[in-house]
Amino acid sequence: MKRIHLFEFEDFHWFPNFLRMSMTRYILTMHRLLGSADDVAQLLAPVLKRTSTHQIIDLCSGAGGPMEEVKQVLETQYDFSNLSLTLTDLYPNTEVAAQINAQKDPNLSYLTEPVDATNVSKGKEGLRTMVCSMHHMRPETAQNILRAAQQDRQPICIYEISDNSLPFILWWLAIPTSFLMVFFLTPFVRPLSFRQIIFTYLIPLLPIFIAWDGAVSNARTYTLADWDEILAQLPSDNYTWKKGIIKGKAGNKMYLIGEPV
Known part of the structure; x- marks a missing residue:
């Protein structure tokens, strides 16, 4: 089986809910674009x-x-x-x-x-x-x-x-691109909250978590x-x-x- 089971941050119960909701709103934006x-x-x-x-x-x-x-x-x-x-x-x-x-x-x-x-x-x-x-x-x-x-x-x-048809290594090479995409796509997130803006541009936790979870989702x-x-x-x-x-x-x-x- 090619699929591998790694962790995603949003799966953890201790993960802050406001960050999880911000990630979810970003994913919804991706769904609209795709x-x-x-x-x-x-x-x-x-x-x-x-x-x-x-x-x-x-x-x-x-x-x-x-x-x-x-x-x-x-x-x-x-x-x-x-x-x-x-x-x-x-x-x-x-x-x-x-x-x-x-x-x-x-x-x-x-x-x-x-x-x-x-x-x-x-x-x-x-x-x-x-x-x-x-x-x-x-x-x-x-x-x-x-x-x-x-x-x-x-x-x-x-x-x-x-x-998940691409070679495994390509998902990890795509992490930097996914990280940068968050900065460009966040303005299209609805509703766009101050927390979404702060933890994207001032304290860039969301780009890190989204890039990692995205790569892991593909691998899973x-x-x-x-x-x-x-x-x-x-x-x-x-x-x-x-x-x-x-x-x-x-x-x-x-x-x-x-x-x-």
């Missing part, structure tokens, strides 16, 4: 139609990611009406959950109780999604997440903004060959898997989709 919402919507639309479901259960949502925008794209560009999106996490982000739930949208919510991606409770049927979060999981956990979807006969879509991303190794241990008589690469100007993205037969 067109992640369009990519994910394009992947989800045919699955939603084939499975006749209007419910999306986002797993490991963290600070929400691009899924709200994905829902908007599906409604406006793919004509999905009454589409429901539920964000979940084993450790829900209470601040983001409060902001989302305050919108009083009956078709959009963030559950404040913990949801284990390896054991999603009954009553949460729908298309499961994991956007740039599966790389945080060790192989055994990743396999259990896929097995749970298969056993529950629910479709699942995994999406990562890297396919499962390759298509890695998925073959994991899926080989799952039965395939009542469930189908499709994996591939989405090619883009800013690099390739990886996806894995599972559906019940």
